Amino acid sequence: MKLTIPKNYDPVLTIRETQQAIKYIRDTFQHEFGKEMHLERISAPLYVTKSSGLNDNLNGTETPVHFTMASIGDEQIEVVHSLAKWKRNALGEYGFKPGEGLYTNMNAIRKDEELDNIHSSYVDQWDWEKVITKEERTIETLKAHVEQIFKVIKHMEHEVWYKYPQAVNKLPESITFLTSQQLLDEYPDLTAKERENAACKKYGAVFVMQIGDRLSNGEKHDGRSPDYDDWKLNGDILFWYEPLQAAMEISSMGIRVDENSLHEQLVKEHATDREQLPFHKKILNCELPYTIGGGIGQSRLCMLLLKKAHVGEVQASLWPEDMRKACKEANIQLL
Numbered sequence: 174m175k176l177t178i179p180k181n182y183d184p185v186l187t188i189r190e191t192q193q194a195i196k197y198i199r200d201t202f203q204h205e206f207g208k209e210m211h212l213e214r215i216s217a218p219l220y221v222t223k224s225s226g227l228n229d230n231l232n233g234t235e236t237p238v239h240f241t242m243a244s245i246g247d248e249q250i251e252v253v254h255s256l257a258k259w260k261r262n263a264l265g266e267y268g269f270k271p272g273e274g275l276y277t278n279m280n281a282i283r284k285d286e287e288l289d290n291i292h293s294s295y296v297d298q299w300d301w302e303k304v305i306t307k308e309e310r311t312i313e314t315l316k317a318h319v320e321q322i323f324k325v326i327k328h329m330e331h332e333v334w335y336k337y338p339q340a341v342n343k344l345p346e347s348i349t350f351l352t353s354q355q356l357l358d359e360y361p362d363l364t365a366k367e368r369e370n371a372a373c374k375k376y377g378a379v380f381v382m383q384i385g386d387r388l389s390n391g392e393k394h395d396g397r398s399p400d401y402d403d404w405k406l407n408g409d410i411l412f413w414y415e416p417l418q419a420a421m422e423i424s425s426m427g428i429r430v431d432e433n434s435l436h437e438q439l440v441k442e443h444a445t446d447r448e449q450l451p452f453h454k455k456i457l458n459c460e461l462p463y464t465i466g467g468g469i470g471q472s473r474l475c476m477l478l479l480k481k482a483h484v485g486e487v488q489a490s491l492w493p494e495d496m497r498k499a500c501k502e503a504n505i506q507l508l
Contacts, residue, residue: 175289176496178503179416179482185340188506194337195487198475201332203299206325207276212301217277220252226450229254229398235285252282255468257401258452260302261429265461274303290417290483291473295490302466310428310463315406316350318465319380322424323348333478342480345377352382353394365394373413373420382408399438400447402427416482423474426467432457
């Protein structure tokens with residue numbers, strides 16, 4: 174069992190107060206986020222067909238929950254891991270133009286997830302995607318969107334402070350941009366996660382850029398599916414999280430692959446067979462808009478802002494019995 178127990182942990186809010194705070198944060202954030210980023214809220218699916226190629230392959234080793242439907246026949250249907258590809262397809266089908274975008278409440282099941290303080294098999298996040306021009310596929314565009322998201326999160330810190338001053342977590346004033354190679358250069362003797370921890374502890378909040386390709390040591394900083402983020406134009410938003418003495422990822426995002434980077438990355442991952450899937454064909458044939466997008470963890474944001482020790486304090490999920498027992502003994506109130 175992977176579980177960190179903060180010393181003398183105090184949840185501050187009761188379970189019912191926490192539930193009220195969760196609703197307030199979720200309602201307020203999505204309104205402010207949509208307004209700041211010029212995004213429209215749309216509905217999104219819980220599952221997609223396997224043959225569409227729209228499901229997120231994550232690191233390539235996770236198996237989606239799958240089933241068949243009596244009215245559909247033998248077609249394999251998969252519960253989404255995320256909506257990374259579906260959103261881009263939707264922007265094309267719905268006729269969104271450059272500067273316009275969407276966000277949606279995404280719920281997913283990742284049954285192979287290793288459970289700990291911040292990882293759950295149930296994933297809830299705001300998935301968002303915006304149309305950009307080919308000329309806007311730059312590091313500058315990526316950084317500008319990161320700054321916007323950070324601004325909304327900081328605004329939420331102040332909003333939560335007004336209502337729950339005794340519980341709010343103080344966040345850093347700015348976010349630092351570093352590439353995964355820069356992290357390796359600065360901390361060559363540490364693992365990737367240890368490098369993230371060291372950088373976040375030093376700077377408070379970090380956007381680690383360029384994740385997915387191999388670094389100078391021949392290793393990847395972290396796994397990324399080759400068919401949605403452009404590995405040269407993506408990254409993760411991380412905060413130093415004092416209660417757990419570790420970095421906490423709040424968002425994974427990036428400028429999406431174009432026809433060239435898709436092929437290059439599929440070749441590197443020995444996955445060119447995906448080029449025959451409908452979604453991938455559209456990208457290779459330049460039939461989908463160029464986009465930037467990502468996901469922002471809803472429960473993790475609540476956890477971050479309310480200084481909770483375990484994601485199970487802000488979402489209802491399933492946990493091993495020994496974890497539930499240890500949490501109860503430590504005054505960690507799992508829902």
